[in-house]
Amino acid sequence: MRYLLLLLPRLQSNVKNFRVSSQSERFLWLRLNGSVEDRKVEFLESDGCDVFEGDWVWDETYPLYQSRDCRFMDDGFRCSENGRPDLFYTQWRWQPKHCNLPRFNATVMLEKLRNKRLVFVGDSIGRNQWESLLCMLSSVVANKDSIYEVNGSPITKHKGFLAFKFADYNCTVEYYRAPFLVLQSRPPPSSPPKIKTTLKLDQMDWSSSKWRDADVLVFNTGRWWNYEKTIRGGCYFQEGAEVKMEMEVDVAYRKSLLTVLHWIRHKVNTTKTRVFFRTYAPVHFRGGDWRTGGSCHMETLPELGSSLVPPQTWARYSIFVDVFLDQLNRSKSQTLDILDITSMSSQRKDGHSSLYYRGGKLGPAPLHRQDCSHWCLPGVPDAWNELLYALFLKHESWNLPTFSKPE
Numbered sequence: 001m002r003y004l005l006l007l008l009p010r011l012q013s014n015v016k017n018f019r020v021s022s023q024s025e026r027f028l029w030l031r032l033n034g035s036v037e038d039r040k041v042e043f044l045e046s047d048g049c050d051v052f053e054g055d056w057v058w059d060e061t062y063p064l065y066q067s068r069d070c071r072f073m074d075d076g077f078r079c080s081e082n083g084r085p086d087l088f089y090t091q092w093r094w095q096p097k098h099c100n101l102p103r104f105n106a107t108v109m110l111e112k113l114r115n116k117r118l119v120f121v122g123d124s125i126g127r128n129q130w131e132s133l134l135c136m137l138s139s140v141v142a143n144k145d146s147i148y149e150v151n152g153s154p155i156t157k158h159k160g161f162l163a164f165k166f167a168d169y170n171c172t173v174e175y176y177r178a179p180f181l182v183l184q185s186r187p188p189p190s191s192p193p194k195i196k197t198t199l200k201l202d203q204m205d206w207s208s209s210k211w212r213d214a215d216v217l218v219f220n221t222g223r224w225w226n227y228e229k230t231i232r233g234g235c236y237f238q239e240g241a242e243v244k245m246e247m248e249v250d251v252a253y254r255k256s257l258l259t260v261l262h263w264i265r266h267k268v269n270t271t272k273t274r275v276f277f278r279t280y281a282p283v284h285f286r287g288g289d290w291r292t293g294g295s296c297h298m299e300t301l302p303e304l305g306s307s308l309v310p311p312q313t314w315a316r317y318s319i320f321v322d323v324f325l326d327q328l329n330r331s332k333s334q335t336l337d338i339l340d341i342t343s344m345s346s347q348r349k350d351g352h353s354s355l356y357y358r359g360g361k362l363g364p365a366p367l368h369r370q371d372c373s374h375w376c377l378p379g380v381p382d383a384w385n386e387l388l389y390a391l392f393l394k395h396e397s398w399n400l401p402t403f404s405k406p407e
Contacts, residue, residue: 041099043390049099051387052340056302056347059093063378064104070135070377071144072164074155075359077131079376082356083364086300089350089376094383101390106140112392113171119211122220123179124157125281128374129218130175131155132381133388134164137173141166161207174214178205179224182256188241196234198243201255204263212267215274218339218388219260222280222316223373225253228291250319257323264336274395275336278384280316282342283373284308284349296372297354302347309346317342337391341384351380 043049067078080087094101120130138147146167153159163174183203187195211217229235230249237244237252244252264275285294286308296308324338345351353371355364365371375381 040096043096043099043101044393046099049096051096051099051101051390052344053098054094054096054344055304056092056344057095059091062093063090064382065135065139065378067135067377070138072134072138072147072155073131073377074127074157076157076353076357076371076374077128077377078359079353079356079379082359084354084356084376088300089348089380090378092302092348092383094344094386101386102393104136104386104389106137109389109392110137110140110166110169110171113166113173113215114169115171116215117172117174117211117213118216118218119174119176119214120218120220121176121178121181121205121207121211122218122278123177123223124374125223126218126220126278127157127175127177128377129220129278129381129384130173132377132379133385134173135377136382136385137166141168143168161210174211176205176207176211178207179221179229180256181205181219181221181260184235187236187243188238191243194234195236195243198236198238199230199252199256200238201252202239202259204259204267208263208267213269213273215272216276217268217273218276218278220278220281221256221260222253222320225249225256225316226312250315253316254319254323257320258327261323261327261336265331268335270335276339276388276391277336278339279320279342280313281373281375282309282313282346284352285310285370285372290369290371290373293368294372295354295367295370296349296352297367297370299350299352299354301350303349304347308349313342313346339384339387341387344383345380348375348380351375 041049043051067073067081075082080090118133120126120133134147138144141147147164148167149155150163150165150172153162155162160177161175163172165172180199181204183200183205184197185200185206187198191198224230227249230237230252237247237255239255260277264270268275283289284296284299286296288294289310299308353374353376355367355370356376357371357374358365
């Protein structure tokens with residue numbers, strides 16, 4: 001059985017009822033490894049468990065890899081190598097409330113990916129997750145030269161497409177940069193000068209034909225759906241041939257999600273392709289944002305709550321939930337899984353690159369130029385991939401029957 005129906009009540013509850021914990025509550029969940037999870041049912045043996053509801057628990061067997069041992073990682077995510085003095089952020093494991101996740105086994109996952117394509121599509125946080133998975137999988141491959149980028153390209157944020165092949169398994173783990181998922185292009189002829197580009201809300205990104213036939217698709221979007229990344233920079237919204245000069249960003253975001261869901265339903269062979277949609281990953285700036293001196297460099301522990309998470313995060317989350325529930329109500333079946341990481345990641349104010357995203361000999365960034373949106377590796381994106389892995393194991397047959405809504 002698919003897990004969407006289990007998620008729906010909590011998806012709605014997260015939007016309406018998310019609260020900041022008291023100081024005493026912060027420490028109730030700091031449980032040592034082996035204290036409570038032993039009494040829980042195993043996820044792979046359960047009929048159903050919401051794996052996205054749970055706590056972060058300290059686990060001294062973590063992290064799953066070291067950044068210095070992974071050559072498949074952008075310098076910007078190598079926080080410890082870039083001078084971050086603490087390592088606490090690497091040793092928290094996600095523990096679902098009602099079941100235990102299987103321990104990540106890279107060999108098993110590579111076997112499941114044998115002769116297949118796994119593709120991440122989205123913004124730079126999607127790249128963050130993609131590089132996390134590359135490091136997790138490559139940790140068990142003795143001959144690292146058997147893992148290579150198919151076009152000989154280096155890992156860099158300046159590339160819009162990268163695909164690493166694991167030759168021993170004849171599989172590729174790929175990333176396509178498409179921060180809006182829909183098509184960004186030139187404006188129509190004779191448009192006003194202030195229109196530099198448009199987002200065609202009724203068309204998928206130009207690269208969609210290249211990843212439509214992948215065996216596994218992992219989408220994400222949201223980070224670029226704001227005034228700064230769109231209208232302020234001259235990027236307006238277009239439907240058909242008409243540019244909607246007065247359309248608000250949230251309205252455009254909603255329309256783009258509908259386009260993505262329509263594309264999945266009508267253009268993707270979901271008997272072959274498994275589709276995941278990862279929800280928005282929150283930022284944790286204190287005292288401003290990335291342009292105005294916001295910071296997170298003093299954060300060294302998680303927090304049960306969302307005190308640093310801006311309200312825009314939950315607004316985007318709410319839009320996603322509303323669109324998804326509406327489509328579920330209109331359709332008799334659903335052919336994608338939600339990786340609902342927003343709430344669990346909101347607790348990890350300690351996990352961001354902050355000052356430590358500059359590689360080489362540059363040293364930490366200035367205090368007023370912090371990155372509190374991307375994540376250190378190893379770190380929080382590894383937990384997202386552990387959840388992805390757990391769902392892989394749950395559906396070992398790779399057959400993707402849809403489920404019907406209850407009467």
